[in-house]
Amino acid sequence: MARPGVSERTAWLFMAPFLLLFATFTLWPVLFNGWLAFHDYFLLSGNTAWNGFANFVFLAEDKQYFHPALLHSLIFLLVVPLLQLVAFGLALLVRPRRPGTGFFRALFYSPVILSVAIAAVVWQQLLLPDGLVNWLIASVTGLARHHPPDWLNDADYALAATMLFFCWKYAGYYMVLYLAGLQSVPRSLLEAAMLDGAGAWARLRHVTLPAMQPVILLSTLLSTIAALKAFQEIIVLTGGDAGTSTLLVYAYFVGFYGQNFGVAGAVALLLTLFCLLLAWLQMHWLGEHGVLRHGGVK
């Protein structure tokens, strides 16, 4: 594809302003985190000193805070399959063109466009021990409990409550992705399968899912990243207390309150590698040659 008269210089000129900012505020932090991970950083004097793997050793030995944070981050990943199911279900529900489905689409999407901080203020009120959620549960189940759960301050419930908040907030986003994915399922194939006597499950497994593979991959990738970086949601709901501190919450507190930027950098580096590893695994399992495309038969 020769483009007469177009020099490489033009391309770099077009990209220069963006690349300058991208290098400063996106690439540099990644490199800097990697560098910090192996250093002591003294904020006041601005001095730094290489400390080998001391920051990682510190993390490995921090049973009180780091180990739970790691566990909570892993548990938080359970929102990924949950979100896929809810979003796929919602997409199936709002796809038929009946009166009002457009309205429901907008309604299901509306939590996505609210600010996390503002939505969290509402849910803090709803999840109080005498809040509306407990009333709702009591009136639906008919059970009045003497000690209704304190969703956000009780370590037994707080992580689950933040995960449900997360699903409420973002399900609409993935619904739109799945909606777009459903469009890419060829109707003629579905009809042919039906004529051949394929049941609903067989059609889903062998026609719909393979056709939607790119969207499923995209949606899983995006929600995995979103779940790993769950942080604002937690800070504004529980402040990181009551057994809800995740890796990023830990890094934030260690960095900004403990002034220990080296350890925060080590967490950031670990999380970066973990993110890339998960992304690679998902591309492997759900990608072009993964289980979705082959219908379980290899």
Add this chain to the structure above:
Amino acid sequence: MNHPLRPAVGAHYLALAVFAVFAAFPLLWTLSVALSGDPSRMWFFPEALIPHEPGLIWFQRVIDEIPVGRYLLNSLGIALSTMLLSTLLAIPCGYALSQIPFRGSNALFVLCLIAMMLPGELAIIPNFLTFSRLDLLDTYSAVVLPALASAFGVFLMRQAFQDLPQETLDAARVDGASEWQLLWRIALPQCRPMVSALMIFTFVQSWNDYLWPAVVLKDRLKMPLAVGIFNDLTGPFSTSTSMVMAAVIVAALPVLVGFVLTQRYFVGNPKQDAEENTSNTGQ
């Protein structure tokens, strides 16, 4: 033929309604509490969902005691400048990546993809240190600048330009148009829906961003709505739930109105609509 389908239609709407309750009741309750002059019923289900002694007194107090107008202006300024600048940066970059062959273009694109995969929150501490060294903490530049380096925008614009019909562009090149003219006169006008979508997404994201502005801004009068209201609500005014709820409505209203006006960019289904239009005209 329609008759045996009726129970299915009923079940469909029932399922929609159940999810609708789940999605909407937090804000409905908020609205109802904010409009209730008498807050004594707000914890009772289902009475709480209907305003009790309706009135606007809590909104009056919010406007009197929280600098809402100032926060709104800040949010508007920050979100508009982020939207305009980041789109202006992403457009030529996406164009270069898709239309001008150069060494390293694939590597650069992969770099963008990786950047999109990493949690942006990881950059908070390094960027905080960068801005403190530049002596730009507590300024609007500190809020806006990192948001401009959006790999997502570049990715989106590259995809948009990639789908353009090559013949038109090549014809213009043969006629002697420079790449710069080509971009703004020929390529961009054909990508208008994608550009609008990118602008709206960026605007909403910037409008709702809480964490980064909360980290770099110290002066209350510089804060955008999401940060200012959240700080006020969890701090000095947290004692009056009614007022908190009125403030939540004040903060959410501009976003919700904007969403209703532009919702086709978020949840619209242009492909399906187009397909159905063609099939309708075909009949």
